Amino acid sequence: MSVRVGIPGALLYYLYYPAWSVFFRSLGAEVVSSGRTTSEMLDQGVREALADACVPVKLYFGHVMTLAQKVDYLFIPRVVCLNKETTYCPKFLGMPDMIRHSIPDLPPMIDVRLDAREGWNALRLAYRQAAEMLGAGRWAADRAYWKAAAAERRLQALLQKGCQPPEAIKMLNRGVARPVPETTARASTGMVFAVLGYPYIIHDQYISLGMLPKLQKMGVRVVTAENLPHRQLMHWHSKLDKRLFWTFSDLCMRATEYLYARGGVDGIIHLTAFGCGPDSLLDKFMEMKAREQKTIPFMSLTIDEQSGEAGVATRLEAFVDMVRRKKGALPGA
């Protein structure tokens, strides 16, 4: 029987699961993911992680614990930097250590350090290390790496076509390469909202309290930072004196600047998690930008483990109504 490698379904899962699963599969391992978040996972995470951590990190703990007994290896990489420029939140950097030292009885962890700044093929070498832990040789590792890279490109392509990560992951798993035109859903109001924030908050049905489907039900089409043209975002010069240090925060800030300059959406919602460090800055900067420009209505929503679905729904509805009225008032809109 092949070894089973577990990939927790939280944090970077939403952007890197396809690549990671392809990588381990092509090494001959079986990949197990913890799947969608459930309330037990959150409870477990809340119990195990400390009270002061942010919700996504608690959830990650929950996912790890769900997986722990089902797999032979856990893939918990130390993701430092993947684009040679910005790093991830310090909690990502310390994740393997936090997990190792606070959850008892874990299977062995594949905790390679992914830091693209260390050299042009640092990532490849890191993946080689991961493969080595499973007993695979260099060539197998490199082949798996290229396959993984291809999978990542496929995911990016889907995202750029307007898919959201969870659908895209599903499609890739099923082997569909082209998005199904789901134009029927957008229909009614013709409004487009940008929902900005970290992918593991927005796309986690549980943390975001089903925000995207809710908006879609109200007849609003949603774009996220992943859907915006990546190249242009990266070249978009940000007016901050210094770039935000963290990859996702930087991306959100750029997306905000980009949207305010280019238009194309009717509202912007920033979804942030209770107790998130980087967001305290990001949210303020976004809010200031919104106040400066006033062209696109902006709302920021903070979510914690106790947020009620009803409260969020009410705020969403109010915001949608406000935008609709504003839009109706505009001549020719």
Next chain:
Amino acid sequence: MPKVTFPHVAESYRAFKMLLEDLGNEVILPPRPSMHTLDRGVQYAPEFACFPVKILLGTYLETCPQGVELIVTSGGVGPCRAGHYAQLHKKILRSLGYPIDIIVFEPPRLYPLDFLHNIQRLNPGRLSYRSVYECIKRAWRKLQALDDLEKLSHRVRPREITRGATTRTYRKVLEWIDRAYTWREIETAASSALHALHEVPQDPFRRILRVGIVGEIYVLLEPASNLEIEETLGHLGVEVERSMFLTGWTRDNTWAETSEGLTVKDAALPYLPELLGGHGRDSIGNTILYAKRGFDGVIQLAPFTCIPEIVARTILPRVSRDHNIPVLTFFLDEQTGKAGTATRLEAFVDLMRRKKSKQAGSDCNESLPWHRRGFGKYQYSNLR
């Protein structure tokens, strides 16, 4: 003359004031952070901003109405939020209508040119580089003197016979250092201040506990932000040793004292090999060093939502178990109450005392601080 201000960090303002005035600036002194400061800061800062951001913003909001043009602060590279503080402050202050600019000092080793450029901006008197260097050197000496003094006060306070005597003397001698200006004067003031502090009547036989303090640098350095935890502990008969001082010199002592010559980094390595920005790794490394040096406990101070310290906090229970040293963490924010803190501290001190007397097999009563023991004759006479 440009009007300049800077963040309030414990007593260090005395040295910075001297330096900036020497360079020909008009200094607007930051007030000691108070409840009022915090209220202002909380009002305008983002809700989940780190505690230091809120305090600093509050401080600036108190000084800005006095016509401040320039704020001097230090930045920070690396993945922690500290590096963005200055920008956030600038944006907020400007949006409130204060036309200020912020000069951010980055470590001179990494950005030597920026450093010189910044110095020039603060040097309206156009002093030569040589005299600027002299001024910096004197200010540094003053900072060192202030740190020395504070360090000694931590050692004297738990042993003082009259409660509060150390603090009173400390306040008094700070002024001596404040008034000193030339190198000679600073040297003299420093040594006589240390001497005066030594002279505070002490009970050399008192059994005291030794506690190390680790955590995020701002809440560590600024007593107003940590509810004067060091003083409180001192009064409970605990000698504290802080892992960080502004001048940083104490570290070398710490390293030398462990038999294995471990550095903070090496010590933390098995637990947290990654540098997180902030001081998360130092918190872990220092905890281990304190344990090896036979301290009775460690207290971690961290601002609420502080990322590196949260990571450290997740790992510390393990360190505490492995090295058999009690660790207590305080996450501080504007809602942290002094009363609640004191209760937790007292419980922690009791725990350490029990642990210690169990190890020593000694009489419990003996090891209590004087104000909690029964009033024996000897004790009574000491109390006046």
